[in-house]
Amino acid sequence: MSARILFRGGRVVDPSQKLDGVHDVLVVDGKVAQVGKDMAVPEDARVLECAGLVVTPGLIDVHVHLREPGGEHKETIASGARAAAAGGFTAVCAMPNTEPPIDDPAAVGFVAAEGRRAGAARVYPVGCISAGRKGERLALVGEMVEAGAVAITDDGSPVMNSGLMRLALLYAQAFDIPVADHPEDLGLSGKGHMNAGLVATRLGLPGKPNAAEDIHIVRDLLLA
């Protein structure tokens, strides 16, 4: 006997199917079997009334901080995975700026295993670009990918050394993974606390100019 669930009367949003409107969705054995208007309730189907709710495919957050290891007082992999699931996210990509950072295959394996153990949203580990997130030398990208990393980034800190960024972009080609950067030119943003502008001026706080972000993005685009 197969398990059937009918999500009835919700607002179904799925840009990949060009859908945005009130529909019924029939799920059989965990897979969407049919989408339609005012569908007949199949025998033995469980019906969930979704009027006033939004029904979407599982959302993926490509940028989350699960803080584990090192920041368990803020969040753990398990708590983050459960929170994601509760919010409609079926998969998250965990940033590697933990303490210690996720920069080797063992750490990547730990994040992946803890994610599986939580049994909530899928947790995809993201590895560091540079060893120790120090921005000096490439991390063990190949071995991290082998252990399950889906991307690399030094998130939390920009890769300020353009030579290293170039090597990272080249090296990542070998493994067909994306490279993400934290776009902030530290020379410009310096000790700033907020966006440079009228408010910063009024409050007397040091500002970070927009150019700090723009220049970094332009640099990465030129390198890519």
Place this chain on the structure above:
Amino acid sequence: MNQTAPALGKDLIGLEPLSREQILAILDTAEPFKEISERRIKKVPVLRGKTIVNLFFEASTRTRVSFEFAENRLSADTVNISAAQSSVSKGETLVDTARNLEAMRIDMVVMRHGSSGAARFLAERIPSNVINAGDGSHEHPTQGLLDMLTIRDHMGRIEGLKVCIVGDVLHSRVARSNIFGLLKLGAQVAVCGPPTLVPRGFRSLGVEVFTRVEDAIEWADVLNILRLQLERMEAGYVPSLREYNRVWGISRARLERAPRDILVLHPGPMNRGVEIDSDVADGPQSVILNQVTNGVAVRMAVLYLLAGGQPERAEAAKQGGEA
């Protein structure tokens, strides 16, 4: 009726400036020289009275020794100068060093230098024959030639073969000489390695670029595996030697998945367990020691052809009739 080999000119700087005929002439001339090394008296008098200086600004054992054997077997007199003991370490310029040697009446210079272009620079400034024994990341023509001779020995031909050079192509003079030479002889050439060390720009030289070593093995008849210099890791081109071995190292398991028996070359010295595993280096498909043997024969051929390289006098002699 005199069959004169296409002259090489005064110097051997690289394989890029040579024609297909010139390269074949060197390889064909190397064939009979192989036999001399098998004789009881491993010496012929052809370069008797010639003085050759082996000028090595970079450490090298294998290439220097190979040249020395070649020179000795042709009866030349040789002097070895290495950078550490020369006045280069006292700040003398390359040209001054060379001119001083010239003043002592030498005939040929075999030079290894860390800067690309050094061999040509020297060749343009002194009348002696100059043989490039490696200049920076530019060319190492005798290595390219001995690789081709070894491939021809074992495969029977070069034309139409698929040869893939694996490793640090970016910094490799061996790779460049192989690419130039093999393409001229009609081989298909590919390069493979981490994109940090195998830039796609190499496509403009007419070679295929593989990132995955599995793809290269699937494609190739011959693999020429380059040494991964430790400095490359320190400079951040690859994260670790272990990772390099796991992703790009040539192992028996990887070769066994190839659709055909692949001939394996390595210019040496090898980092076993990094770019090549021991069971491949010492395995039945490896011709690494044949390369070393052929190195002497190829260098003898180059020395011989350059020493006689005065075509204008050759013409005059031909008019004079039989010798």
Place this chain on the structure above:
Amino acid sequence: MSTERIPVMDDTAVRRAVARMAREIVEKVGGTQGLAVMGIHRRGIQIADLLRSEIESAEGVRIPSGSIDISLYRDDLEAIGPRPIVGGSELPPSGIDGKTIVLVDDVQHTGRTARAALNELMDWGRPGRILLCVLVDRGGRELPIQPDIVGRGVEVLEKHQSVEVLVPELDGRLGVDLVLTYPEAS
């Protein structure tokens, strides 16, 4: 420049000369014991083959043979320019130590080729005896090296004359020509 060829020996004449040379060799050596025939590249090799098969059929024995490329023993490398070494040298399988080596060339002129071949043989080992055997002796010696056995003497006096031995493998026929070269009338 124009050239004219005057035939000196035809196929039959060469074969007759070779047959006589073969007999002379056997007579000089007193048999075929320890005999080996070595031709000098290039046309010495074909003449050596003719000689060897002549001795073999006359005496009913097998004679070991080899070849010598003297390129690496020349004294004029710089003057003549680089030459491909066409075949390398090959020792008779039985070696040369203690053997009677019949060294064969097509034409003897200055004696320098024979000098080079003798030096090369000496570097290889210690033959018991060496006989120098040429199809044509054209005179003009520069070194005091005389052949032991000669097919035919052809006096070449003028600088514009030379002698060429032709062999079927390389030239399509067996024979000896006198070649006269005339400078273009101005």
